Amino acid sequence: MEKQTITIYDVAREANVSMATVSRVVNGNTNVKPATRKKVLEVIDRLDYRPNAVARGLASKKTTTVGVIIPDMTNMFFASLARGIDDVAAMYKYNIILANSDSNGEREVQVLNTLLTKQVDGIIFMGNEITPELRDEFRRTKTPIVLAGSIDEENVNPSVNIDYVAAVQEEVKNLIDRGNKKIAFVCGPLSQAINSKYRLKGYKEALKSAGIPYDEKLVFETDNSYKSGMLLQPALSSMGVTAAMVSDDELAAGIMNGMTDAGVKVPSEFEVITSNDTKIAEIVRPKMSSITQPLYDIGAVAMRLLTKLMNNEEVTEKNVLLPYGLMKRDSTK
């Protein structure tokens, strides 16, 4: 009644060879006489033998699975990266264990540890922030870890990103060049380096170059949700801003819809630029202008990088910056 697992031993017996030989043909080792290989293959087929990856993992110390820590797979931005990760992983015969962390530091540490316990060959981390505790854990393990679309201030781990500072700076400069004097900067938690140390920096530099004084009151810190964006309209309007640089597409969509609902015309009275160029930017009306990021590629390149690390290959470029772009749509003049 029990699952009658057939093992490498059964195949060996039926084929009159040793386990080692079966193992060799299963693993594509070339040192097997064609005739023997054929015979073994036949038996494998006849018995419908399937290697047990767990046993293999124990013996070889390789599981061909990588862990992927993601804040929320329901967030288009991260989902897009993850898709790139999975595709490249599949290409290299890896599977991914996907774990949502909700950007919760404790949960991230916990997830990391269970991933390590499961002996993943490598890990890709996506997150808005790397807590000191998490960084400690990163340092403790020998398992390669690469960051995808995520900032580590201390830059110890390999990573794949775009140049957030330059991208924001460029967009804000354009806003200024079109005559905007009061430009809001709306972003997620400033506790996250990507917002405070990168995007905000780009914003400030653009202002500085244009000789516009930085006004803290034009910085709106919120969470990256649609609803928060919707609720921001009164605050934005009361400050008299004529444009906003926003760190997240859902947030930006909320802001835009909130303004529109309040009778503010986009883009003639209010311009908005978003940052991630997910599907949402194109679906809303007016379509949103955005920094374009090669989302899929960020994930794909990160996974590719990880394969090299897992393979102990030489890696020349540890912190990859992929090119970004600026997509002009209908939410800007």
Add this chain to the structure above:
Amino acid sequence: MEKQTITIYDVAREANVSMATVSRVVNGNTNVKPATRKKVLEVIDRLDYRPNAVARGLASKKTTTVGVIIPDMTNMFFASLARGIDDVAAMYKYNIILANSDSNGEREVQVLNTLLTKQVDGIIFMGNEITPELRDEFRRTKTPIVLAGSIDEENVNPSVNIDYVAAVQEEVKNLIDRGNKKIAFVCGPLSQAINSKYRLKGYKEALKSAGIPYDEKLVFETDNSYKSGMLLQPALSSMGVTAAMVSDDELAAGIMNGMTDAGVKVPSEFEVITSNDTKIAEIVRPKMSSITQPLYDIGAVAMRLLTKLMNNEEVTEKNVLLPYGLMKRDSTK
């Protein structure tokens, strides 16, 4: 230089007990004297011992990981289900191996097999269609499989869904009651049972009850993409339809934007109802009326069901239908 893995054996030696005892305390077995437990726990802590899940999996034949096959994690509908799956999985100490299939039958079979190879304890399948080959594979394995938000015409596997027929029927009836005579039915491939055997059936039944003859020309088969929706406007307009029942949110958003761009007023001249109530329905303007599905819950319940199956618990309801709703927004009168 090598990773100095410390094993259960090291702990046993340091604590002056046997491996068996260490194993017991690690696994929370109650038959251990408190003093012994304490001593072992101390050593575990001091040595920073972490059980190797692979070895454990080999010995116990349980991996505490489940496989999740998903068409595309970048699709909000499936991503939402998957989120529910992962949360419940985490609750029960499982991890998920997530694999994208692109709804490709061959790929699905292949993925299923590598999942089985990895000895997952169970599988959740999401897909628009179950090919005969895939169904064969399902039948061959003893590993429990449950379908989430996915139709199997032959109903052999446990599943969690909503009543698509009734939901569509109800929405179309409302459309008819508001005076619409020519109602388009727009969906993904009719080769998929969920479209042809369920949704379309609901559409037909609603027409029938109202005494409206079924017109094949009002059925538009496409893929579930935003772009396809955008391109449908001329065809829709030329047929003189005043409303559409759509099977997917991105598709519906495309249709709505396409109509709007062509100068057709929604909802006064054209009503549209979508089916999945993802974030997109709320973000577009006008907001789309939709069948509401408890997306997260479908995944969550499916995973919960799977835990029971993996545990050999009695399952009374094999094919679960969760309640759906109708959300009136601004794309309908």
Add this chain to the structure above:
DNA sequence: CTGAAAGCGCTAACAG
């Protein structure tokens, strides 16, 4: 309550 011992199914030297 605890220990000894036998595997789980496979890989990886090492011989030959």
Add this chain to the structure above:
DNA sequence: CTGTTAGCGCTTTCAG
């Protein structure tokens, strides 16, 4: 080119 032999790190009877 192929077989032998150890394990990989842990769980699980079976005794005691």
